[in-house]
Amino acid sequence: MSEGIEKLIELRGITKTYGQGQAQFQALKGIDLSIEAGDFVAVMGPSGSGKSTAMNILGCLDVPTTGEYHFRDVQVEQLDRNQRALLRRYYFGFVFQGFNLLARTSAQENVELPLLYRGESTKARHLAAQAALEKVGLTTWTGHTPAELSGGQQQRVAIARAIVTNPVLLLADEPTGNLDSKRSHEIMELLVSLNRDQGITVLMVTHEPEMAAYAKRIVTFVDGKVAADKRQAGLGYVME
Amino acid sequence: MLWNSLLLAMREIRRNLLRSFLTILGIVIGVSAVITMVTLGNGATQAVKNQVSSLGSNLLQIRTGQRMMGPGGGGGAPAFKLDDIEAIRSSVSGLSGVAPQVNRTATVVSMANNWSTSVTGTTNDFFTVGNWKLASGRSFSEQEEQTGTSVCILGASLYKQLYANQDPLGEMLRVKNFSCEVIGVLEAKGQAAMGRDQDDTLVMPLRTVQRRLTGNQDISSIQVSVENETEITQAQTQITDLLRERRRISEGMDDNFNVLDTRQLADALSGTTKVMTTLLGAVASVSLLVGGIGIMNIMLVSVTERTREIGIRLAIGALEREVLLQFLTEAVMLSALGGLIGIILATIASYFLSGLMQVPYTFNAPINLGSFFFSAGIGVLFGYMPAKRAARLDPIQALRHE
Ligand SMILES: Nc1ncnc2c1ncn2[C@@H]1O[C@H](COP(=O)(O)OP(=O)(O)OP(=O)(O)O)[C@@H](O)[C@H]1O
Ligand SMILES: [Mg+2]
Numbered sequence: 350m351s352e353g354i355e356k357l358i359e360l361r362g363i364t365k366t367y368g369q370g371q372a373q374f375q376a377l378k379g380i381d382l383s384i385e386a387g388d389f390v391a392v393m394g395p396s397g398s399g400k401s402t403a404m405n406i407l408g409c410l411d412v413p414t415t416g417e418y419h420f421r422d423v424q425v426e427q428l429d430r431n432q433r434a435l436l437r438r439y440y441f442g443f444v445f446q447g448f449n450l451l452a453r454t455s456a457q458e459n460v461e462l463p464l465l466y467r468g469e470s471t472k473a474r475h476l477a478a479q480a481a482l483e484k485v486g487l488t489t490w491t492g493h494t495p496a497e498l499s500g501g502q503q504q505r506v507a508i509a510r511a512i513v514t515n516p517v518l519l520l521a522d523e524p525t526g527n528l529d530s531k532r533s534h535e536i537m538e539l540l541v542s543l544n545r546d547q548g549i550t551v552l553m554v555t556h557e558p559e560m561a562a563y564a565k566r567i568v569t570f571v572d573g574k575v576a577a578d579k580r581q582a583g584l585g586y587v588m589e
Numbered sequence: 590m591l592w593n594s595l596l597l598a599m600r601e602i603r604r605n606l607l608r609s610f611l612t613i614l615g616i617v618i619g620v621s622a623v624i625t626m627v628t629l630g631n632g633a634t635q636a637v638k639n640q641v642s643s644l645g646s647n648l649l650q651i652r653t654g655q656r657m658m659g660p661g662g663g664g665g666a667p668a669f670k671l672d673d674i675e676a677i678r679s680s681v682s683g684l685s686g687v688a689p690q691v692n693r694t695a696t697v698v699s700m701a702n703n704w705s706t707s708v709t710g711t712t713n714d715f716f717t718v719g720n721w722k723l724a725s726g727r728s729f730s731e732q733e734e735q736t737g738t739s740v741c742i743l744g745a746s747l748y749k750q751l752y753a754n755q756d757p758l759g760e761m762l763r764v765k766n767f768s769c770e771v772i773g774v775l776e777a778k779g780q781a782a783m784g785r786d787q788d789d790t791l792v793m794p795l796r797t798v799q800r801r802l803t804g805n806q807d808i809s810s811i812q813v814s815v816e817n818e819t820e821i822t823q824a825q826t827q828i829t830d831l832l833r834e835r836r837r838i839s840e841g842m843d844d845n846f847n848v849l850d851t852r853q854l855a856d857a858l859s860g861t862t863k864v865m866t867t868l869l870g871a872v873a874s875v876s877l878l879v880g881g882i883g884i885m886n887i888m889l890v891s892v893t894e895r896t897r898e899i900g901i902r903l904a905i906g907a908l909e910r911e912v913l914l915q916f917l918t919e920a921v922m923l924s925a926l927g928g929l930i931g932i933i934l935a936t937i938a939s940y941f942l943s944g945l946m947q948v949p950y951t952f953n954a955p956i957n958l959g960s961f962f963f964s965a966g967i968g969v970l971f972g973y974m975p976a977k978r979a980a981r982l983d984p985i986q987a988l989r990h991e
Contacts (some may be wrong), residue, residue: 410904411985431908437984438906449901449988452894453604463905465593487892 351571352548355421357518357550358384363416365402365464376402378391378573380416386517389544389583393559394570400554401446401522403570407552408443408520409433438466442511444521448503450495454461456482456506457491463514482506482512484539486532500527508536518542521553525560537563537584545586591918594911598919601673611887612972613927616964619880620931623960624953626873628939630866632948634859639949641855647685647818649825650854651811651832653846663772668807670817671795676814676835681827685816686717688807690762691798691913695792697791698763699751706747708764708791710798718814726758726773729794737796739769744790745777762899767801769793821850877960881967888971893990900987909980913973916980920972924965 365377377401384390392400392530405411406418409425418425420436428436437443442463446493450459460478469477482491485505495503504527521540525533537560543549553564553577569577602609653666674689691710696703713728715721726742733740741762748757757771778787797804815824828848838844849857895916902912936952942951979987 405985408904410988411983432906434903434906437904443904444990445904449897449899449904451901462902465597466902466905466907466911469592514649 355386356383357388357421357565358382359384359417359419359471360407361419361439363413363418365399365406366414367569375566376573377406377413380573380575382568382578384550385550386550387544387548389541389563390549390553391564391567392552392570393556393558393561393567394576398412398570399573404520404552404554407518408441409436410443427584435518438463439514440517442516442519442549444504444507444511444519445522446522446526448495448507450503450506450510452496453494454503455492455494456487456498456509459495459506460462460509460513464504467514477513478509481509484512485509486535501529501532504528505532505536506540512549515547516549518550518552521551523554523556525555525557530559533557533560541586591914594915595922596917597915601915601919602923605891608887609889609923612884612923613930615880615887616924616927616968617880617931617934619877619964620928620960621872621935622876623875624932624935624956625939625942626869627866627956628643628935628950628953629942629946629948630862630869631953632939632943632950633946634862634865634866634949636948637859637862638855640664641851641858644851647812647815647821648718648851649813649815649821650849650850651813651846653809655817655843655845655847666939668809669811669846670806670808671920673832673835674808674811676831676966677828678810680831681824683816683820686714686811686812686813686814688712688714688718689795690715690810690812691795691808693798693802695765695791695802697747697751699757699760702751704747704750705795706744706789706791706876706913707850708793708794708798708802710793712800718812719776719785724774724775724776725756726771728773734745734794734796735793737800739767739797739801740772741769742772742773742792744775744788744792746786746788747791748774750789758842764791764793765802769797783982789809823849849990877964881964884964884968885971888936888975892979895975896990897980899976900982900984900990903980903982903984912980913977916976917969917973920969921965923972924968926970928961928965932961 355571360382362378363380366374367374367376390584392403394400397546402411413426416426420440423436425433425436445571450456451462457475457478461474461480464474464477479491481490482505485508487502487505487509490498490502495506498506504524508521508524511521519540524540525536540551540553541563544551551564553560555561562581564581565583565586566578566580568575651669653668657665669688669689678684678687688711693708694705694709695708696705697708701711709715712734716723716728722743723742728738728742732738741764743751743757748754751757751762752760756770758776760771761768762771775788775790775792791805795808813824813828815821829844832846832848833844899912903909925973935957940950980989
């Protein structure tokens with residue numbers, strides 16, 4: 350390891366088993382992975398290879414069956430529910446594969462929600478949400494509810510909600526899965542700028558090599574294991 | 590934090606208007622039905638008591654049948670005869686009047702008007718005992734009482750109904766299949782409760798009613814008044830002993846008649862309305878229950894959606910207790926609001942209905958509180974329990990809920 354680079358995340362022998370007895374299924378079969386602060390990692394791999402499962406564990410939404418998870422110097426698997434919730438509140442931003450926006454709630458309010466639990470004032474929430482929505486290129490539809498938005502628009506609201514808190518770690522499960530290629534490239538540029546300019550560590554699942562090309566590192570999952578892990582000169586960084 | 594969850598809860602209520610409205614509706618219907626029914630029932634009971642008490646405290650009412658059977662509970666007990674009246678009059682001291690009574694409902698016709706009224710066959714003592722005064726005309730003569738002549742005295746309401754305030758004296762009135770002469774009009778007593786008007790009555794000599802309407806010698810009840818109120822218990826005992834002897838009731842056997850003073854009569858008569866109140870209350874309780882089940886349904890139907898919502902909130906960093914507080918606040922607010930609206934509606938409804946039914950209105954605190962807490966309890970329980978279960982899940986489990 351080169352000096353001066355802080356290790357943000359370290360996974361050791363993480364496994365995840367779903368179900369019991371006959372129906373038991375091991376989705377993760379021992380993941381070892383370390384991620385440095387400021388990295389931009391793309392996670393690739395075939396469908397069902399355990400990408401989402403790993404992301405959920407990394408985002409503290411789920412707990413591993415066995416293994417160790419260090420976040421900075423915290424041993425995550427030893428935290429209780431409330432401590433994990435606080436970790437999510439103050440350090441993580443999560444973009445779900447299926448958006449998971451609150452129904453019958455305007456885009457603006459959806460984006461404000463994480464700030465509400467941080468105890469920020471109405472005014473601060475409002476301004477921050479507007480700024481986040483602007484960043485994802487959504488300025489006109491902010492008063493509409495998810496049901497009134499297109500898939501791509503919902504995707505952008507979900508991203509805005511994840512970045513509104515300026516998280517330390519942004520976890521995005523297929524953030525461009527529902528967008529056309531023009532929008533996809535815009536989102537990727539947004540992620541790059543968040544990573545480059547604000548120092549947010551980004552972990553992103555994607556199926557498209559075109560999008561993975563933006564990242565500085567590509568980790569490939571196959572059948573619940575890390576099959577490949579290589580560094581590259583990320584698009585958007587080469588100009589520097 | 591409390592203020593925060595209050596705001597969140599209010600926003601949730603606004604966001605799910607239909608669900609909130611249905612929850613409130615369930616509680617409102619349950620609460621208002623129970624309160625209105627029981628309040629009116631109690632009012633009716635009170636009205637009966639008031640009416641009977643207004644008769645005065647120097648009265649004894651003698652009826653056939655056992656004591657607690659309420660009005661018309663005569664059953665198989667033999668009726669009184671004229672001899673009984675004579676016997677009471679001659680052997681019980683200190684009585685100011687002994688009035689036998691036979692009652693029938695009959696249609697009476699005068700010229701173009703006809704009206705169904707209550708016909709009472711009795712003697713002149715009826716006027717003394719019941720404290721009736723003549724507005725015009727005269728009471729029965731001794732000869733009319735003896736022979737059962739077809740003469741009659743009109744109650745004030747009946748008079749208004751048939752003659753519209755014109756002089757009726759000497760007019761002929763058809764009662765069922767015979768005609769009788771109007772010889773007097775009574776002063777109005779004006780007391781009416783539960784739609785029964787005491788002044789809607791027609792009084793005739795006992796013999797006349799027995800001969801022309803009932804066709805037998807039976808007397809269904811006797812009213813007695815004592816000269817001195819303090820001697821009422823004594824008179825009661827004397828009459829009871831006398832009647833037991835005359836009706837050949839051996840020692841140890843129950844009376845097949847009853848002698849009640851006004852207070853006892855009030856209790857006996859209001860027994861019926863008490864039963865009615867209980868029945869009404871029971872029926873209304875069903876609507877309370879149905880309202881409760883409605884609330885459960887609404888809450889359970891929205892469990893999936895709420896579980897997902899809780900998953901989202903947990904995922905973005907809400908603590909379990911923050912989520913629970915929000916849902917609890919929402920449930921309490923909805924239930925309390927529903928309960929309050931229910932109580933207000935019930936108060937307005939029972940106030941106006943009791944006016945309409947001419948029964949007194951009284952605010953019944955235990956019923957109000959009881960039904961409020963019952964349905965609000967259901968609202969809170971079923972609004973809160975699913976949330977409690979969901980908030981205990983890992984966020985990802987809650988998000989996957991189907
Ligand atoms: N809650 C669960 N219960 C049982 N099995 C599960 C559960 N969640 C995921 N799995 C299984 O675990 C495996 C990995 O799932 P995961 O969602 O991590 O795949 P993925 O790599 O994200 O796939 P995709 O690219 O299609 O999103 C799959 O075979 C899936 O069927
Ligand atoms: Mg996935």
